Amino acid sequence: MIRLLLAAALAAGLQVGSAAADDYPSRPITMIVPFPAGGPTDTLGRLLAERMRAPLGQPVIIENITGAGATIGAIRGAQSPPDGYTLSLGNWTSHVGSGAMYRLPFDLNADLEPVALLTVAPMMIVGKTALPAKDGKELIAWLKANPGKATMATIGAGSAAHVCSVYFQDKIGTSVQFVPYRGGAPVMQDLIAGQIDLFCAEASQTLSYLRAGQIKAFTVLSPKPWPAAPEVQTISQAGVPDLDIAFWHGLWLPKGTPKDVIAKVNAAVVESLADPAVRKRLDDLGVVIAPREQQTPEALAAYHKAETSKWWAFMKAANIKPEGN
Numbered sequence: 178m179i180r181l182l183l184a185a186a187l188a189a190g191l192q193v194g195s196a197a198a199d200d201y202p203s204r205p206i207t208m209i210v211p212f213p214a215g216g217p218t219d220t221l222g223r224l225l226a227e228r229m230r231a232p233l234g235q236p237v238i239i240e241n242i243t244g245a246g247a248t249i250g251a252i253r254g255a256q257s258p259p260d261g262y263t264l265s266l267g268n269w270t271s272h273v274g275s276g277a278m279y280r281l282p283f284d285l286n287a288d289l290e291p292v293a294l295l296t297v298a299p300m301m302i303v304g305k306t307a308l309p310a311k312d313g314k315e316l317i318a319w320l321k322a323n324p325g326k327a328t329m330a331t332i333g334a335g336s337a338a339h340v341c342s343v344y345f346q347d348k349i350g351t352s353v354q355f356v357p358y359r360g361g362a363p364v365m366q367d368l369i370a371g372q373i374d375l376f377c378a379e380a381s382q383t384l385s386y387l388r389a390g391q392i393k394a395f396t397v398l399s400p401k402p403w404p405a406a407p408e409v410q411t412i413s414q415a416g417v418p419d420l421d422i423a424f425w426h427g428l429w430l431p432k433g434t435p436k437d438v439i440a441k442v443n444a445a446v447v448e449s450l451a452d453p454a455v456r457k458r459l460d461d462l463g464v465v466i467a468p469r470e471q472q473t474p475e476a477l478a479a480y481h482k483a484e485t486s487k488w489w490a491f492m493k494a495a496n497i498k499p500e501g502n
Contacts, residue, residue, distance in 0.1 A: 201261050201438050202235040208264040209257075210241050211250025211271045216361070217382055217464075221296065221426055222266045224458055228449035233441070237264070246333060246499070247271035248279050255283040259433035261442065264292070268426045269337045273484050277492040278335035278499050283432075286485060290439055291477035292428040293446045294467040296459065299399035300341045300422045301380040301409065303392050305371045313396025313415030321351045329353040329375040330364040334499050340488065341377035341398065341422050343495050348420045368392050379424040380405070381463035398422045405463035425467075425484075427477050439474060447472050 210222045219241060226237035242250035247270050254265030276285045283289075302313065310316035320327055329346075331339040338361075346353055356373060358364045361382055367373040369391045380403050386392045387406060394409045398421055402411055412420045428446060430439060449455055450466050459466055470476065 201441060202233055204262065205236045205238055206233065206262050206264060207240050208237050208266055209250050209254045210239055210266050211243060211247040211254075212241065212268075213243050213360075214241050217379060217462075218266060218268050218426060220462065221459075221464065224455060225266075225295070225428075225446070225449055228452055228455050229445045232445040232448050246275050246278055246335060248275045248281060251275060251285075252282060254429065255288055255431055257431050259290075259431040259435075261430060261434055261438035263431065264442065265289070265429045265431075266295075266426065267429065269422075269424050269484070270333075270335075272427065272429075272481065273488050274335040274337060274340060274492070276485060277489040277497070286478075286482050288432045290430040290432055290434045291474040291481065292430055292439060292442050293472045293474065294477040294480055295426040295428060295446070295450065295472075296464045297423050297425040297467050297471075298463065298465050299380050299397040299403050300337065300377050300424055301383060301397045301403065302345065302375060302377055302395045303368065303383050303387070304375040304395060305368050305373065306391070306393055307371055308374060308393060310395060311393075313410040313412065316395040317349050317415060317417065320349060320353065324351045325354060327353045327374045328356050329377070330358050330367070330373050331355050332358050332361060332364065335492065335497055337379065337422070337424050338377050340492060340495075340497065343497065344422060344491065345377060345398070345420065347495070348417055365392070384463040403463070404465060405460075425480075427481065429477075443472075443474060 208222055208226050210219050212218045222239050226239055229237050242253050251267060251271045254263060257263035272285055310319045329342050331342050333339060342355060364376050365386060368376055380397060384405055387394050394406060396410045396412050396415045397403045398412045400411060400413060400421060403409060456466060
């Protein structure tokens, strides 16, 4: 009799779980963005959230939760109920660099449910217009001839901009003076004003300034040219192969979210990224949408694991630590 009751209870529980998944979503969904409003990650999130509303049948509401190198928002997303109603949008800084810099209360690889790889854009070395070099090859030659002379902006210890700068310096075999900034906007202002020499930026944030002739682009740290500015040398063309670092975005759900819920969110993402209006908007911003075959939970999981493995090892070897430590 007890076995029958247990079996009936289990069957009822499975039916309830299945029904909940079938009804998903039945209320608005929150998308956590661990960066301030107005930045490239927030812009991507808002564009995606608006388009996902149609296939999901519910609004997707952006919540910007910032601080501690983007870890506060990432932690909030990971510790939310695994019911599909809290999405986490993240990038290299929040979901790779943060794990090497801070002791997180969750495992970035094991304690999240990957949904989809969204965009992959190169990092790019840009500088003030007064620099004598006209491309990446000439810039590297000039830096080697003038060790320690050039200034290079960084944004927070362990950020993509910081790691990119250290990686670039190490690979070309010379030194620069690192100058810390609080954000990308003041860096761009100082580049335009000629107050700082160089910056390793997420490529899309430079596009409007490049088109206006306010800064110079020297090289993209990618094996392929950047579609938005194909005339800019790749780092291999500049004479330094295997110096690649991508600034990418992914979408996650909390660990334990039902697989069919993950599948529904993934389908909404894939449909949204295939929309011609969304693609044009991202193209205009210089953002490269991940290939369709990489827009899967499995592809994001594999890509994320490879990125953390590579960059955590580099950051440890380079002794990159949180500021003040």
